[in-house]
Amino acid sequence: MKSEDLARRAEELSTELAEMPAKMEQARQELFNLRFRLATRQLEDTSQVSKARKQVARLKTALSALQREQAWIEIVRREREG
Template sequence: MKINAFVEDLRTKSAAELNEELVAAKKELFNLRFQNATNQLDNTSRIKEVRRNIARIQTVMAQAQKGV
């Protein structure tokens, strides 16, 4: 149910808010990859989670653009 709540929250946001969310997620992913490369990252599963969240944000943006 956690994922469904996240997606529903995304669907209520405007295009500008979705874009801000996407930029923030990409920055977080960059930082996580950097920490992983320097062996400072404890929770490596967070990388996978952030990647999937980026995909979810992009999917919601594409659906909004198509008008679905």
């Protein structure tokens, strides 16, 4: 990758990583609400709980991938500087 490509991708990653905590909190809150409704017998479609759990897992996986990519970009930058 060229230096400007690395810089652009690093900026994109920074933006995505900044948005991720809000997405995670929203997904966890949704899961909490579904579990609460399940416990109080107000939830008709119980498959929503497993779907919400999987969504939280997907977000965690995406966060991990973004962090790994950001670390890789930082390593490449340091190698080019030094």
